[in-house]
Amino acid sequence: MMDTLYGLLIAPFADFAFMQRALVGSLMLSLGACPVGVFLMLRRMSLSGDAMAHAILPGAAAGFLFYGLEILPMTIGGLIAGIIVALGAGAVSRFTIQREDASMAAFYLISLAIGVLMVSIRGSSVDLMHVLFGTVLALNNEALTLIGGIVVVTLVSLAIFWRALVAECLDPLFLRSVSRLGSPVHFIFLGLVVLNLVGGFQALGTLLSVGLMMLPAAAARFWTMRVEPMCALAVLIGFASCVAGLLLSYHVSLPSGPAIILSAGVVYFASILFGTRGILRARIIHHRHRTA
Amino acid sequence: MTKTCLTFRDLTLGYNSHPAIHHLDGTIRRGSLTAVVGANGSGKSTLMKGIVGVLKPMAGTVVREPGVRAAYLPQQSELDRSFPARVVDLVSLGLWPRRGLLGRHTKEDHDSVSQALMAVGLGGFEKRPIDTLSGGQLQRTLFARVLLQDADLILLDEPFNAVDTKTVGDLIAMIKRWHGEERTIMVVVHDLDLVRQNFPETLLLARQPIAWGETKETLRPENLLRARRFHEAWEENAPWCEPDNHEHGDHAHDPGHDHQHDHNHGSGPRAA
Numbered sequence: 001m002m003d004t005l006y007g008l009l010i011a012p013f014a015d016f017a018f019m020q021r022a023l024v025g026s027l028m029l030s031l032g033a034c035p036v037g038v039f040l041m042l043r044r045m046s047l048s049g050d051a052m053a054h055a056i057l058p059g060a061a062a063g064f065l066f067y068g069l070e071i072l073p074m075t076i077g078g079l080i081a082g083i084i085v086a087l088g089a090g091a092v093s094r095f096t097i098q099r100e101d102a103s104m105a106a107f108y109l110i111s112l113a114i115g116v117l118m119v120s121i122r123g124s125s126v127d128l129m130h131v132l133f134g135t136v137l138a139l140n141n142e143a144l145t146l147i148g149g150i151v152v153v154t155l156v157s158l159a160i161f162w163r164a165l166v167a168e169c170l171d172p173l174f175l176r177s178v179s180r181l182g183s184p185v186h187f188i189f190l191g192l193v194v195l196n197l198v199g200g201f202q203a204l205g206t207l208l209s210v211g212l213m214m215l216p217a218a219a220a221r222f223w224t225m226r227v228e229p230m231c232a233l234a235v236l237i238g239f240a241s242c243v244a245g246l247l248l249s250y251h252v253s254l255p256s257g258p259a260i261i262l263s264a265g266v267v268y269f270a271s272i273l274f275g276t277r278g279i280l281r282a283r284i285i286h287h288r289h290r291t292a
Numbered sequence: 293m294t295k296t297c298l299t300f301r302d303l304t305l306g307y308n309s310h311p312a313i314h315h316l317d318g319t320i321r322r323g324s325l326t327a328v329v330g331a332n333g334s335g336k337s338t339l340m341k342g343i344v345g346v347l348k349p350m351a352g353t354v355v356r357e358p359g360v361r362a363a364y365l366p367q368q369s370e371l372d373r374s375f376p377a378r379v380v381d382l383v384s385l386g387l388w389p390r391r392g393l394l395g396r397h398t399k400e401d402h403d404s405v406s407q408a409l410m411a412v413g414l415g416g417f418e419k420r421p422i423d424t425l426s427g428g429q430l431q432r433t434l435f436a437r438v439l440l441q442d443a444d445l446i447l448l449d450e451p452f453n454a455v456d457t458k459t460v461g462d463l464i465a466m467i468k469r470w471h472g473e474e475r476t477i478m479v480v481v482h483d484l485d486l487v488r489q490n491f492p493e494t495l496l497l498a499r500q501p502i503a504w505g506e507t508k509e510t511l512r513p514e515n516l517l518r519a520r521r522f523h524e525a526w527e528e529n530a531p532w533c534e535p536d537n538h539e540h541g542d543h544a545h546d547p548g549h550d551h552q553h554d555h556n557h558g559s560g561p562r563a564a
Binding site for chain 1: 364370392
């Protein structure tokens with residue numbers, strides 16, 4: 001029995017270095033991306049994360065075209081493209097009447113079109129699959145270092161700007177009346193989103209990296225009424241999804257990225273049903289009420 | 293120590309090059325309690341935004357005396373009520389002027405949050421999620437935040453909307469206490485009886501100041517009539533306001549200028 005469990009859960013990680021690296025990489029990624037996802041969700045920018053992930057494509061594709069499947073050029077390219085789109089869309093929404101959803105859609109569509117164009121000029125559809133769906137099982141030390149750096153930057157920035165970020169989400173007009181941090185904090189936050197998506201595309205690909213950001217956050221929303229526990233819970237759900245997804249991918253030979261995201265998806269549906277603020281609980285509670 | 297808190301110099305505020313506040317001159321005395329009244333669209337909220345700095349003037353300036361900290365309760369809060377926060381989290385934002393981005397919230401800070409909630413009659417509401425508050429309770433929560441901000445200049449934009457009579461009484465009592473503490477307060481109010489009973493000074497706006505000074509004088513029927521006659525709509529083809537034009541329209545400013553004299557009188561004894 002114990003042997004079976006060991007074989008199922010531990011052995012894949014204990015025996016194979018590539019599985020260890022995949023585990024370390026994806027866990028670190030969750031640590032940074034999940035809290036960022038919580039704020040994206042609370043700011044009603046869940047789909048902006050998706051848009052940003054698409055926006056990164058041309059940068060990553062440019063790196064890929066010139067240097068092949070190398071992590072650094074693709075990362076830097078993705079970072080540049082992401083930051084241009086984030087700053088552009090953010091600036092349009094901050095300084096014109098257009099809302100962020102519309103400006104983000106405009107910018108990312110343009111960016112995505114450029115990206116697809118670039119990949120189609122050179123390279124086969126197999127290459128495109130690499131860029132889009134990532135290669136978590138082939139993370140090298142370089143990639144791990146990069147993800148580690150991104151996590152540190154993300155957590156430190158969140159710790160420093162936490163209060164401003166919460167205020168900017170909760171009551172932006174109030175923040176503007178007491179401080180000038182409103183706009184800077186918004187752009188810093190968009191920067192963190194880009195950073196974590198870029199960190200994620202090596203492991204999960206541009207299309208799925210946003211999944212690790214949003215799904216744990218969306219699931220955590222069903223369990224708590226406060227931001228801090230929500231972030232912590234999102235990270236835990238992210239961890240669990242990574243472990244489950246990697247094991248699934250190992251035992252059933254599924255692609256690792258989708259396996260991780262689908263694991264998070266399972267947690268999400270379970271949370272909808274069984275969360276303390278989920279469907280079932282709400283139904284049961286509605287039958288009973290207090291006197292005051 | 294100066295007696296002035298705010299100075300408006302030829303202040304024009306507005307949107308899309310249409311003025312909502314047109315060539316406002318005058319001063320707000322430190323420690324004064326002023327009601328800002330006028331019809332819809334007469335520029336009351338715009339003036340508040342201009343003072344607090346979230347709207348940049350199209351012309352002229354608002355000068356806040358150095359060191360004056362403002363607290364602002366907007367009419368249309370951009371508060372996101374679906375954000376997972378408790379009453380205590382929302383009120384604690386009022387600690388920002390004291391603690392800023394990184395300062396630790398101390399035990400005393402937490403106590404003062406509780407006291408502020410107590411003062412607005414929401415003692416024990418600390419842990420309530422903000423999406424479960426009624427409109428009036430939320431308004432009182434925001435009052436508690438203003439209280440916590442401990443500001444010298446307090447700007448309240450229609451704070452009595454959706455608030456029951458008893459609570460209006462409580463909030464008025466709180467405003468009067470602030471007044472007693474020599475804080476400068478400006479409140480946008482619609483209920484003229486409330487203004488007559490509780491506010492020593494009034495600014496009557498209709499894009500331009502119609503009258504400004506002692507409440508009883510300001511709210512005389514002829515002034516109210518003139519304020520009512522003000523044309524709310526923007527005219528797309530309105531001529532550009534040139535310096536000449538401004539001089540020409542100066543008659544409308546007369547009450548404002550009178551007011552200026554009043555204030556000079558007021559400060560006379562102090563200067564002597």
